[in-house]
Amino acid sequence: MSAELVVTRAAALCPDVREVVLARPDGGLLPSYAPGSHIGLHCGPELRNAYSLTGDGLDPRHYAVSVRLDPAGRGGSRWVHGLRPGDRVRVEPPRSAFAPVAAARHHLFVAGGIGVTPLLAHVRAALTWGRSFRLHYAHRPGHGAHLDELRALCGDRLEVVHSAAALWATLGPALSRQPLGTHLYVCGPAALNAAVTAAAAAAGWPEQQVHTEAFAAPPAAPGTPFTVRLAHSGREFPVGAEQTMLDALLAQGAAVPNLCRQGVCGECRLAVRSGRALWADAGLVTFAADWSLRFDVVMSFLQLHGPVPRVHTERVLPRAHDFLLRLPAGPGFRRTNWTLTVDGRLDTSTETYPEWGRDRTAVADGPLAEVGDRLFLRTEVQHLIRLPYSGAVMFLIRTYLLSLRELVAVPAWAARLAAVLAELPPDMADYKGLTRTRGAAVEWLRLHGGVPR
Known part of the structure; x- marks a missing residue:
């Protein structure tokens, strides 16, 4: 359920990134969240965008997001950059599909540009719980959001580079010498995520120990038209070659939860309703052993x-x-x-x-x-x-x-x-x-x- 929060601080971190801090009007506690979580901001009457939270998530009294201005975007980042202290914002509660694996022996973080925001939260959690980690942060000169803060937090566990060649000079060897039980987390442009994932696979990393989150989806190529059927009502809608299933459903008035509308945040993910698949549903666990x-x-x-x-x-x-x-x-x-x-x-x-x-x-x-x-x-x-x-x-x-x-x-x-x-x-x-x-x-x-x- 969404809540109305108030902007308590808004400041530029670098030329195109603005940090916005939100709190309850009464200053009370907000719902806690796992590192790597995002919230949905109602950026005006018809647009909602997902932005990563940068705090530690433990009993928070504020939510902080850092947003890069995208002149070619749908307008959400421009709206956020226009926020000022005292403004009211409708916010969807935190959700995560990019949480750290608590049982990992070591955490290897790779951030590209504004993709550093969820990994900043990961770093905070790693320090809180005494977890082993290292962060590789690639950004354009002068555009390193949260760089000073990360230097203070990470010390010698931070690698900062300004080019693809410099990133691979440090990350390439790192991928081949990690201890058993290491998990890799990558957040950046789709091309960076794909390149790091491919390099990890070539180095023998198990697929299940590589976690990625994109802050923008790559352009989608035209697909094959198909028909989608709603399981409960039985209604059927056509989905065109240049259209996403989400867009087709929303155009027909179907109430589908969504935030980024790019296939990035996972808000509109649906479970398989037919076919041969076995899924965990829900239940009661009194005493779990090393799982959740x-x-x-x-x-x-x-x-x-x-x-x-x-x-x-x-x-x-x-x-x-x-x-x-x-x-x-x-x-x-x-x-x-x-x-x-x-x-x-x-x-x-x-x-x-x-x-x-x-x-x-x-x-x-x-x-x-x-x-x-x-x-x-x-x-x-x-x-x-x-x-x-x-x-x-x-x-x-x-x-x-x-x-x-x-x-x-x-x-x-x-x-x-x-x-x-x-x-x-x-x-x-x-x-x-x-x-x-x-x-x-x-x-x-x-x-x-x-x-x-």
Whole structure:
């Protein structure tokens, strides 16, 4: 739901970029947001544009956006550049399709021009939560928005360049020497995004660890005319070769949420309503283990499991996807999953990471004698059941915890866990969040569980 905010500050950052700060008229808190989020500004009576937020998003009392003037645009940037303190603006709440991956070992940021705005928010979050990062910032001389602020925030973790050749001189080698578990985030013109994505693919980066956001869409080539059908009403509309589906629907009076109308912000994205696809819908998660239902909802099965190591080269995901699509209604299917958790904590979701993220390091670096009581084997028994009427697959999880001290009461269990932890490939250990704790766990099991070295 949109809200009316007031401009509290408006100032030029460089010749063509203006920063506008918005707040509630009563000075109260605004909805928080993830780094990489954007808000929609009503730029006059008929135009809405999406602009990236540059703050940290934690309990904000203001929203700040930095907007580059586009003389050839639809008029939104000119309208924003005309705002003055005291003006009232109708604002759509924050949304994000470009959030950081909390479990990443390192974050590599690449910004082109005004594409630095969402990555400034990423930098703030990385500093808040102690995440490893580096930012490559390419801009024209004299047009570096937020440059002084980024220098103060990043220190020697900032690379500033003014040409494509200079960017590739630093970024090219960086793409080939990143630690396992690094995620790449790119925001800039479409050509920059495409070039960096292609270079990352050539360097062997998994597709799921490369994230892009464009601040403008490339010109669309004429397409093939088709007909779109609205699932609920059954109404059908033609879409011409020079027309987007969104424009066709809006011309016919269909109420479709939208902001940028360029295919950039993701506001008008629609889910597949027919065909062979499996999507996460909604539900209740009491205790999530290193993931977030709020982030995963409306993702496909393949997107949800994209970051899992090895599944693409070994074709595990397509086989699992096909298995679930063929799952008959009835008793369902049971599987197990496992990890280690500290102090018997059940809720290790992405949203609560500030509460538990440092516990792993504390156990790994603390006294070995405490490991048996603080470190728990966490086992999930998962049931997947096809519902007979809707055809949906219900996903149920029951979680069991057992401290290492309790586990060694069964020597075979201690030996098995120690062997699995010792042999787990580094990329899989990193994905399961075991990199910091597995060494301490194996050492304690060998010392107190009778496990041979």
